[in-house]
Amino acid sequence: MTVSGGETALFWVLAPLMTLAALGLIFVRRAVHAAICVMFVMVGMAILYVAQEASFLGVVQVVVYTGAVMMLFLFVLMLVGIDAADSLTETIRGQRWLGVLLGLGLAAVLLGVISAATFPPAVGLAEANAVTNPVALARVLLADYVLAMEVVGVLLVTAALAGLVLTHRRRISPKVTQRDLARERVAALPQGRTLTPLPAPGVYAQNNAMDTPALGPDGAPLEHSVPRVLRIRGQARSATAVLAAEESLVARELADAGLLTADADADDDGARADGARDAHQGEER
Amino acid sequence: MIPGVAADFSNDWLWVSAIKAVLIVVFLLTSVLFAIWFERKVVARMQVRPGPNWHGPFGLLQSLADAMKLLLKEDVNVTRADRVVYLLAPMISVFCSLLVFAVVPFGPEVTIPFTDYSTPAQLTDFPVAVLYVLACASLGVYGIVLGGWSSGSTYPLLGAVRSTAQVISYELAMGLSLVSVFIMAGSMSTSQIVASQAGIWWFLPLLPAFVVYVISMIGETNRLPFDLPEAEGELVSGYMTEYSSMKFAWFFLAEYINMLNVSAVATTLFLGGWRAPWPLSAVADGALNTGWWPVLWFLVKLWAVMFVFVWVRGTLLRLRYDQFMVFGWKVLIPVALAWVVVLSVFQYLGLAGVTRTQLITGVVVAGALVVGLLWLWPDRRGAPPGAEEGADGASGADGAGFDAFAGGYPVPPLPGQTLPPSPRARRRVPPAAVGATDTGSATDTTAVDRSEETR
Numbered sequence: 001m002t003v004s005g006g007e008t009a010l011f012w013v014l015a016p017l018m019t020l021a022a023l024g025l026i027f028v029r030r031a032v033h034a035a036i037c038v039m040f041v042m043v044g045m046a047i048l049y050v051a052q053e054a055s056f057l058g059v060v061q062v063v064v065y066t067g068a069v070m071m072l073f074l075f076v077l078m079l080v081g082i083d084a085a086d087s088l089t090e091t092i093r094g095q096r097w098l099g100v101l102l103g104l105g106l107a108a109v110l111l112g113v114i115s116a117a118t119f120p121p122a123v124g125l126a127e128a129n130a131v132t133n134p135v136a137l138a139r140v141l142l143a144d145y146v147l148a149m150e151v152v153g154v155l156l157v158t159a160a161l162a163g164l165v166l167t168h169r170r171r172i173s174p175k176v177t178q179r180d181l182a183r184e185r186v187a188a189l190p191q192g193r194t195l196t197p198l199p200a201p202g203v204y205a206q207n208n209a210m211d212t213p214a215l216g217p218d219g220a221p222l223e224h225s226v227p228r229v230l231r232i233r234g235q236a237r238s239a240t241a242v243l244a245a246e247e248s249l250v251a252r253e254l255a256d257a258g259l260l261t262a263d264a265d266a267d268d269d270g271a272r273a274d275g276a277r278d279a280h281q282g283e284e285r
Numbered sequence: 286m287i288p289g290v291a292a293d294f295s296n297d298w299l300w301v302s303a304i305k306a307v308l309i310v311v312f313l314l315t316s317v318l319f320a321i322w323f324e325r326k327v328v329a330r331m332q333v334r335p336g337p338n339w340h341g342p343f344g345l346l347q348s349l350a351d352a353m354k355l356l357l358k359e360d361v362n363v364t365r366a367d368r369v370v371y372l373l374a375p376m377i378s379v380f381c382s383l384l385v386f387a388v389v390p391f392g393p394e395v396t397i398p399f400t401d402y403s404t405p406a407q408l409t410d411f412p413v414a415v416l417y418v419l420a421c422a423s424l425g426v427y428g429i430v431l432g433g434w435s436s437g438s439t440y441p442l443l444g445a446v447r448s449t450a451q452v453i454s455y456e457l458a459m460g461l462s463l464v465s466v467f468i469m470a471g472s473m474s475t476s477q478i479v480a481s482q483a484g485i486w487w488f489l490p491l492l493p494a495f496v497v498y499v500i501s502m503i504g505e506t507n508r509l510p511f512d513l514p515e516a517e518g519e520l521v522s523g524y525m526t527e528y529s530s531m532k533f534a535w536f537f538l539a540e541y542i543n544m545l546n547v548s549a550v551a552t553t554l555f556l557g558g559w560r561a562p563w564p565l566s567a568v569a570d571g572a573l574n575t576g577w578w579p580v581l582w583f584l585v586k587l588w589a590v591m592f593v594f595v596w597v598r599g600t601l602l603r604l605r606y607d608q609f610m611v612f613g614w615k616v617l618i619p620v621a622l623a624w625v626v627v628l629s630v631f632q633y634l635g636l637a638g639v640t641r642t643q644l645i646t647g648v649v650v651a652g653a654l655v656v657g658l659l660w661l662w663p664d665r666r667g668a669p670p671g672a673e674e675g676a677d678g679a680s681g682a683d684g685a686g687f688d689a690f691a692g693g694y695p696v697p698p699l700p701g702q703t704l705p706p707s708p709r710a711r712r713r714v715p716p717a718a719v720g721a722t723d724t725g726s727a728t729d730t731t732a733v734d735r736s737e738e739t740r
Contacts (some may be wrong), residue, residue, distance in 0.1 A: 019365070030367075032367075032370065032431070032434060032435075033369075033370070039427065043424070046420075055411050055412060055413050056412070056413050056416070057416050059413045059416040059419075059420050061414065062420035062423065062424060063416060063419050063420045063423055063460075066420075066423065066424060067419075067420065067422075067423025067424065067426070067456070068423070068453060068456075071423070071426065071427075071430070071449055071452075071453060072432075072449075073451070074427075074430055074431075074449065075430075075449045078430070078433075078434050078445060078446055078449075079444060079446065126626065129288070130286070130288070131413055132288045132289030132290075132412040133289075133413070133699055134289075134412050134473060135289070135412075156448040172545075172690050172693065172695070173693060192462070207288065
């Protein structure tokens with residue numbers, strides 16, 4: 001059993017990159033970057049698995065670990081919003097030095113084992129994969145080790161159920177369904193609530209801020225189209241104010257262009273924005 | 286020859302694979318241009334308007350013009366964006382979407398014109414090819430998630446979070462629906478699955494799995510009615526809100542390639558792959574299933590599934606997010622799971638020597654038994670009186686009764702109000718007591734009882 005040239009090349013391209021990514025996991029400052037590094041290491045490992053004819057393991061590694069587990073990590077990271085401002089203080093005294101010491105010990109043990117080991121040529125891959133890799137794996141897992149598989153399965157189901165139980169919250173009031181909400185809206189009609197969403201604030205050619213009321217079909221300004229907060233603060237503008245601002249603007253522009261005449265009819269020129277004119281009419285009514 | 290794979294790649298040298306890979310990329314890019322035009326045209330026809338009809342014949346060059354516009358637009362970088370990830374995200378999306386077609390069989394062994402050289406119309410295949418497709422799909426989500434996160438903005442982040450939850454949930458249903466194909470075909474290699482459909486296409490015997498797959502494939506590609514990660518009405522355009530120019534175009538490209546991917550998988554796994562449809566497959570002793578004809582059938586089926594995408598988009602409204610999740614977890618996954626169990630039982634019985642006639646008889650008898658039982662089942666006890674009003678009373682609409690959980694918090698009764706009996710006491714208020722108190726508290730009693738039933 002020899003290693004082909006392509007596989008060697010693949011290894012020497014992937015292995016340094018994976019080592020870099022693994023180091024990145026330790027040294028990178030933001031949690032999401034660390035997650036990306038882990039993802040890269042996982043995919044790299046999957047590629048190496050496939051290159052070593054363990055195609056099922058390689059692909060399942062990506063589907064399960066990269067696709068689901070890492071994704072959930074990322075999900076939580078994004079929800080919690082861990083940032084560069086993470087506290088780096090030690091919670092346990094001397095934890096860092098202890099970690100370094102243990103790491104060095106592990107490295108020493110691993111180096112010792114690897115340097116002392118002899119690597120006989122690998123045998124048995126062809127026999128193991130004779131009936132295709134997934135089938136052979138299925139025979140091992142679901143025939144020879146079926147009890148262990150079942151036990152692990154039960155364990156996982158128990159853990160999932162425990163997760164459900166721990167996050168379960170008793171409902172203390174009846175669930176409000178869409179039907180209930182609709183009924184409530186209809187029931188509240190006499191109190192002045194509307195069935196439809198509130199109208200959006202007015203958008204006029206001169207301004208599109210939220211502080212100006214929209215105009216109803218009859219041309220009257222709809223005060224409740226301005227957000228309640230602005231109304232309470234007294235920051236809502238009336239349509240008349242918008243119109244006045246618009247008129248002064250038009251007058252200034254006309255003066256700039258040297259077209260201003262003493263004629264008062266200029267008011268009804270097409271120069272004015274349609275919305276503003278509507279607002280004007282609305283006010284008159 | 287790879288064991289467990291129907292297609293024979295032993296003749297393929299490296300450069301043959303390279304040419305096939307380039308052809309696949311070219312096919313995908315042109316198909317995306319066509320798909321955008323196709324979608325706009327079909328949706329337009331459904332909405333009784335002409336659609337793009339200005340550039341080129343039938344407006345075919347419209348999407349080319351749009352692509353050029355995107356290329357030439359200013360590339361805006363958001364100040365608060367995480368620059369590296371912001372650039373990486375669309376790349377991941379496109380890269381992963383391009384990978385899937387490597388294992389999709391366009392046809393059987395084809396002979397290159399003017400030569401004797403024959404090769405499978407497929408880049409590669411291996412015993413776990415369909416799992417590889419799932420792996421590529423699950424990696425592609427990283428593009429969306431990281432893109433949303435790195436934009437440093439609220440709407441993209443919300444879109445990304447939604448997308449994560451959505452894809453994880455719908456991938457489960459999708460995987461489960463594919464399992465039944467694996468059971469029937471006895472393989473996860475795409476060429477082998479197509480070979481196993483020589484008799485009957487799997488979408489007929491595996492109809493429930495096919496339906497689950499079609500629904501979950503729409504969820505997986507974030508298309509209407511499941512396009513919650515980019516819901517315009519709620520999230521501007523979700524994870525790609527802050528993207529512009531070519532980076533946006535990459536996301537766009539990835540979305541359409543993903544549509545092609547899942548359509549191709551549906552075609553390969555359920556719709557007979559490159560096999561000619563029934564009346565044509567009988568012509569001249571299967572001559573239409575050889576040579577270059579199968580590529581045509583494959584493309585026809587692919588675009589038929591693409592049409593379903595557009596059809597659904599033109600017809601259905603976007604779901605609310607919670608309804609969507611409930612649908613995925615409480616309907617699709619249980620259905621897919623139950624179907625796998627049923628199918629495994631049938632498959633086991635088949636292997637154990639039960640004939641098809643016996644199986645069908647058994648199913649009919651069991652079905653009749655179930656229907657009979659349902660028919661004879663006693664009616665549910667009548668709904669508790671005032672259940673409807675109970676709901677109103679609990680939501681505080683009539684205002685007269687005492688709501689023990691006003692605003693979601695337990696509150697004590699005010700003077701003149703009485704505490705409803707504790708649901709833990711497991712007793713109902715005797716009718717006399719109801720008469721003594723006001724009607725509001727009676728309705729609350731039923732409301733509390735009902736809430737206990739739902740626990």
